[in-house]
Amino acid sequence: MPEKPLHVLLADDDEDDRLIFKEALEDIKIKTNVITVNDGIELMEYLTRTDVRLPDVVFLDLNMPRKNGMQCLEEIRSSDALKHLTIAIYSTSGAERDIEETFVKGANVYIKKPNDFSTLKKVVEEAMRINWQYHISGINKESFMLSL
């Protein structure tokens, strides 16, 4: 495991969800730096800045004002500079159709927002761990799909 922290970016319009997510990341064994943005427009602005390091994982809420998660996902996957990013969908929907659609559009991880904090910690840690496995083993990320 890396001693250096992983860079994590979360796009979510709900302030409480952002706060809980940050707390969950602080509590897991894998060290992370978290940056949060409030919607899809802010996210795409951040990702296209040239003065910042791209995140190792982007967590993306599907339901956001101005630009939703699905639109961001499509933009990211059609951009040469961004298409290699690991995208984890972080959503309240657990419907199988929604899950499959995001994978078809190129998501790597799908997390249904859990109702309790300990489950959240567990799934976020699992997502980070698997992402790390892909990162170090040089396996084609195309087959990286994880539904939690």
Next chain:
Amino acid sequence: MANLQEHSLSVIMNILIKYDISFTCKAILQEQLEKLAVDFNIIGLNEIEFTKPLSSSQTERLKLLLQNYGIEVIENQKVALVQKIKDTIVDMVWNDDILPNIATSTYLADALNHSYGYLSNLFSEITYSTIENYIIFQKIERVKQMTISENYTLTEISYKLNYSSVAHLSNQFKKTTGLTPSAFQRIVKKKRENRAAVIN
């Protein structure tokens, strides 16, 4: 211009120099690393980051190149052994058509000359994960590969990768990825269709 007279007097000339030692070291590193023809970043004075893991022969070459300048590669024995464990597992899962039919604990212990208990504890200490998880991760990746590009049926895959039954394989796939093998196949197929649609 030197004239003859000066020569015969053999005047000694001294030039004083000073170094920016970090600049010098960086330049040497840069020069030698470029010989490896891999992507790298030099971080500070003591660390080099490679975008892809080096093979053991590349690591050996790097050590030799740097040795000439009195630069030594610091090896963390534990990390190196964990890397060996991973390499052995990857070899086992990917390199043969059919997985060897012996317990992986025996396989690893024999291949690496350490007790499985030692290897297992070390692995967990360094990676926050377990050998078992890593094997499952690699096996499921191979299953994906075999379903996507080689068109094997689940029955054939379960035989080749030593699963006791298709149900066992299916369960492990679902537990590891959150998706059933059939959902995974469906998604991959749709992705391909979408891509083909974009290209045409």
